[in-house]
Amino acid sequence: MNDQRGLIALVIPLILVAATLIGVFIIWLGIVKNPLTPVVPTQQTATSKTTPQVSQSSQYQNPFEASSGSSNPFDNQSQNPFDNLK
Numbered sequence: 001m002n003d004q005r006g007l008i009a010l011v012i013p014l015i016l017v018a019a020t021l022i023g024v025f026i027i028w029l030g031i032v033k034n035p036l037t038p039v040v041p042t043q044q045t046a047t048s049k050t051t052p053q054v055s056q057s058s059q060y061q062n063p064f065e066a067s068s069g070s071s072n073p074f075d076n077q078s079q080n081p082f083d084n085l086k
Helices: 003-029 043-047
Strands: none
Touching: none
16 A cells, blocks of 8 residues: 555656646647736837727617617516417
8 A cells, every 4th residue: 555655646746747848848839828928018009198089979868768769677567478479
């Protein structure tokens, strides 16, 4: 039993080292993008001092008004929705 514990104690670190080396090799080949590289802004976004302009032309439509086209979820259900299936 002691021999097995000693063998497992050697095998587990070797598996971890092998997995790390394989991961580094895959990143080095460029198959997987390195997750630890910092995100560097592009030259255009880094030098632009203007703020983007957003259109403010849309208006809020009250969902409880009939003219907005929305249904009022708190309106009393005067109709059974299954009546239309008959």
